Structure formats: structure tokens, C-alpha cells
Amino acid sequence: MKDVGQRTPEATEMGALKLASPYIRLFKGKTFVLKVGGGAVETEGPIRRLLEQVEILHQVGIRVVLVHGGGGESSALTRALGAEPRFVEGRRVTDETDLAVAAMILNGTVNTRILAVCRGLGLPAVGLSGVDAGLVRARRRPPVRVAGGTGELVDYGAVGDVMAVSTGVLHTLLDAGLIPVVSPLSASDDGALLNINADTVASALAVELQAEKLMVLTGAPGILERADDPGSLVSYTDLAGLKRLHEQGCLEKGMLPKASAIESAILGGVRRVHILSADLPDSLLAEVFTNEGTGTMVVADVHALTPAEQAAGHPAPMETAAP
DSSP states (O other), X not given: OOOTTSOOHHHHHHHHHHHHHHHHHHHTTOEEEEEEOGGGGTSHHHHHHHHHHHHHHHHTTOEEEEEEOOHHHHHHHXXXXXXXXXXXXXXXXXXXXXXXXXXXXXXXXIHHHHHHHHHHHTOOEEEEETTGGGOEEEEEOOOEEOSSTTOOEEOOBSBEEEEEEOTHHHHHHHHTTOEEEEEOOEEOTTOOEEBXXXXXXXXXXXXXXXXXXXXXXXXXXXXXXXXXXXXXXXXEEEHHHXXXXXXXTOOOTTHHHHHHHHHHHHHTTOOEEEEEESSSTTHHHHHHHOSSOSSEEEESOGGXXXXXXXXXXXXXXXXXXXX
């Protein structure tokens, strides 16, 4: 005789579906922009684990735009060609060799690899870049003086700043039930190819698409107060808290452009930005379909969060809002 106090796998699954159903109703028909890079796009296994989660979002009616990077592979190829990648405040300096490498890796290797896994899963995906159909208009970044330190004047080379986004092609694809997979390379109006940070492109697309969420999947579990301590995860914060984390030196290297992209997205009207681990199993689904989530949620002002949202997540979230 079955122990009535023991939950069967079927009962556990039904319970999970019941808990997820309010989120499914809330987000059906809404647009999520997902940004992924690093090790999560370098081999088939991690890509498949991510796309299996994207498939569920797609099946429940969430419109997904996937923006990818590929900086790790670009750096490896640059070194194989006898050069050393250079970064300033987490952003890549791009010379002619770096630009050729970025085009090969981003538009070629990574984009095609993701699409191949989509094909294997039966996901209707279409690959494109910021160059296609004028999706991202950019201009070459002028030399800038970096803050702090020596105040060095840095020429980032063939790096672009986003001037405008024309999302007509994305709306066409989304309305047709397709999943756009976007490489962040773009071009200036005179046709010069430009390398743009993938976080920056994802943020600009999320704003223009009026996305419900921008979700940044990274190698870290989220935003950490101490970079080497996963236990210092910040469950939620706001723009004021993000600024304080920066001033306290908690945001380093690749997290700096992410913080800038997060701020731009929220100021542009995206209500929720999530930073979460691409390595944690089912982290994307847990972040979307549970109140606790898995990573860091950033909003304009934590005082606007509901009591349930403030109580959820990790036991002692960082106090980020001014009293």
C-alpha cells in the first residue's frame, strides 16, 4: 500500500506546474530578451541545456530574443594568431585583426552553433546580426578618457556605440513564431563593420522591444558583494544600489559593462533585469517561474517591489535603497 504521506514524482511535477501557472498567465505573449555568452555558448552541451529551457518559454507563449556574445573564443583565436586581446574597464579594444576574428566567431561559429542546436531541438530559430535589416545603427566610438587611475585616453578601435535600433525585422520574426538569435556585430551608416558589446546590444533591443524582462546569463551566480564569495549574492537591488556597489568596488571587469547595460535598460523602461548563472541547472526557468529565483533582480526602486518579492530569495538580501 502506498504511503499517502509520500509525494510521488507525478505529484511533485503537478505541484510545480500549479506554482508556475500564474507566471505563465502573466508572461504569455510578453517579450523576453536573453543575453548569453562565455562558456555557455562554446560547446553543444551548455547550449543545449540553455535552449531546452528556452523551448519551454517558447511553448508557453513567451516571445524570446536571444543575443549572444563569444568573447572567450574570440580571445583564444586572437592569441592563436599571435596577438594579445586588450580590455579596458571590461570592454574589448578592437583592431583590424580583432574585428576579423569577431566576425568569424560571432557571426560564423557561435551563431551557427546555436542555430544547429535549435534545429536538433525543433526550435524555429533564425540567425542575424546587428547589420541585418538595419537592426542596430552604430557609430565608431571616439577616444575616451577612462575614469580613475592614470586617466588614460583610450582609442577602442573598431568598437561601436549604439545610435539607434530598428526592431522591425525582430517583430516580423516574433510575429511569425520564430526565435531571433542575434550576434552583436553592427555597422556604421557608411558601412564600416563595428564590434559592440553584447550586453549593450541586448539592453538596447530590450528597450526598443518594450521587453518585459532582460535576462543576462553569465558565469557568475548573479551580482556578488565579494567577487570570490558566492554566498555574498545580492538577491535584489535597484539603480541606487547598483551605483553603490560600483563605488564600493564590487563590480569588476566584465560586470562593469553589464552594470551599464542594466542601468540603460531600466532607464529605458524595462521593468525587471535579471543576472543569473548559465551554469546552474534550470536557472532560467527557476528565475522566471518561481518567486525565489536564483540570481539577482535589478529594478528602478526596491520600494516598488511587493512584500512577497522583498521576502523571497536569499535570507539576507543587501539593503540597497535609501531610507
